[in-house]
Amino acid sequence: MEGRAMPDTSQRLNVTDHKDVKVIDFVDSKILDEANIAEIGLNLTGLVAAKDRPKLLLDFANVDHLSSAALGMLINVNNKVKQQNGQLRLANIKPQILEVFEITKLNKLFKILPTRADALASY
Amino acid sequence: MSPADGRRASGGKRGGPKLGATGGRSKASVKMTIASDYADAREVQRLIREEVEKAGFDTDTQFAIKLALEEAIINAIKHGNKLNKKKRVHVEWRVTPEVAEIIIEDEGPGFERSSVPDPTHDVNLEKLTGRGILLIESYMSDVEWSKGGRRVRLVKKNPGFARGAKSA
Numbered sequence: 001m002e003g004r005a006m007p008d009t010s011q012r013l014n015v016t017d018h019k020d021v022k023v024i025d026f027v028d029s030k031i032l033d034e035a036n037i038a039e040i041g042l043n044l045t046g047l048v049a050a051k052d053r054p055k056l057l058l059d060f061a062n063v064d065h066l067s068s069a070a071l072g073m074l075i076n077v078n079n080k081v082k083q084q085n086g087q088l089r090l091a092n093i094k095p096q097i098l099e100v101f102e103i104t105k106l107n108k109l110f111k112i113l114p115t116r117a118d119a120l121a122s123y
Numbered sequence: 124m125s126p127a128d129g130r131r132a133s134g135g136k137r138g139g140p141k142l143g144a145t146g147g148r149s150k151a152s153v154k155m156t157i158a159s160d161y162a163d164a165r166e167v168q169r170l171i172r173e174e175v176e177k178a179g180f181d182t183d184t185q186f187a188i189k190l191a192l193e194e195a196i197i198n199a200i201k202h203g204n205k206l207n208k209k210k211r212v213h214v215e216w217r218v219t220p221e222v223a224e225i226i227i228e229d230e231g232p233g234f235e236r237s238s239v240p241d242p243t244h245d246v247n248l249e250k251l252t253g254r255g256i257l258l259i260e261s262y263m264s265d266v267e268w269s270k271g272g273r274r275v276r277l278v279k280k281n282p283g284f285a286r287g288a289k290s291a
Binding site: 035108 | 161193
């Protein structure tokens with residue numbers, strides 16, 4: 001992207017703590033651009049590494065589009081969470097995006113819940 | 124158009140994507156040649172998406188085309204041309220209310236479609252890459268690989284047209 005600034009968690013991700021769960025909202029509606037994906041991946045793996053047995057919830061409410069590169073990034077984050085004996089949940093995925101997870105069978109790999117409340121109750 | 128300095132072009136005459144319509148009939152195809160550059164790729168995708176929207180494709184079909192187009196162009200730039208900015212990606216499209224047809228050709232070594240592993244297989248499920256082709260083929264009505272994998276033709280029919288929803 002032209003004139004992109006340095007990576008900054010606050011630009012692409014909103015992170016809030018709900019008890020011991022880090023809830024992460026994607027700010028962008030499109031997770032397509034390679035540089036954005038790399039930036040988001042770095043920020044997420046940073047959050048994972050910061051704590052033993054991390055609990056993360058990715059809220060997709062804002063996400064309208066994502067690419068296979070974004071899926072790869074999410075798998076990488078999932079692997080890191082597992083290495084740290086943590087738990088990752090995905091929630092609020094719009095039907096069109098959920099279909100992408102179903103086609104790629106990644107709905108078998110990730111724990112996907114309908115709402116944020118469902119996800120928070122699932123740890 | 125963003126990278127219009129033309130310095131990296133091997134031919135010397137280029138300056139950003141080249142656009143040209145073929146023929147003067149009602150619905151001719153549009154051809155565009157871009158460098159292996161993500162900004163150029165976004166621009167050509169935007170042009171195609173605009174035509175798809177204008178042609179009256181429903182939102183689900185627009186989503187499908189956007190997704191497949193993104194994957195195919197990124198494949199051409201990254202895996203085909205290996206991000207070599209001297210190599211180009213040739214894009215040709217024709218969008219009617221009935222069907223969108225997009226051809227993308229890179230200048231890379233090509234690949235053998237049948238040798239691409241199934242990313243949905245259990246042993247491949249945690250691999251970080253290899254899902255682009257699956258998504259392209261899942262979302263399009265027809266996908267044809269040719270020229271040793273360097274060229275792909277994407278076809279998406281407009282389901283609304285068949286139902287007579289659009290009668291401009």
